[in-house]
Amino acid sequence: MKHITSDDLRRLRNSLTHFFSVSQGLGISYPLLDEKSRRLEKATKFKAKFISPEDLLEILKGAAKLIIIKWSTDCNDCLIKKSDEFKEKILAVKSIVEKSGAIVVKNEQINI
Numbered sequence: 280m281k282h283i284t285s286d287d288l289r290r291l292r293n294s295l296t297h298f299f300s301v302s303q304g305l306g307i308s309y310p311l312l313d314e315k316s317r318r319l320e321k322a323t324k325f326k327a328k329f330i331s332p333e334d335l336l337e338i339l340k341g342a343a344k345l346i347i348i349k350w351s352t353d354c355n356d357c358l359i360k361k362s363d364e365f366k367e368k369i370l371a372v373k374s375i376v377e378k379s380g381a382i383v384v385k386n387e388q389i390n391i
Contacts, residue, residue: 282328283328283330287304287305287328288305288338290305291304291305291306291307291335304326304327304328305327305328305330306327306328306330307329307330307331307332307335308330308331309331310331313331316329350365
């Protein structure tokens with residue numbers, strides 16, 4: 280993990296979110312394949328780093344905690360200042376998600 284940078288994580292996030300495109304630099308590998316992953320990391324041609332799904336989960340949980348703390352701080356600051364800035368930002372994001380976000384497809388038979 281000490282060789283993983285925030286840029287590596289950003290690229291991994293982009294590759295996982297954008298239709299599972301191939302990431303350059305950081306991949307996910309199961310502990311069963313750890314030996315092979317370490318060999319690939321050492322290969323100068325491949326230039327990759329690997330983390331386990333468990334490590335990725337811990338990183339995501341930590342990031343979620345940090346963003347909740349940030350939102351809480353921003354919200355409290357706006358309440359103290361009697362500002363609507365935080366509320367307006369949240370409503371703007373909500374609007375974008377409602378308009379352009381993914382939709383839930385129910386498990387019903389569809390006649391085509």
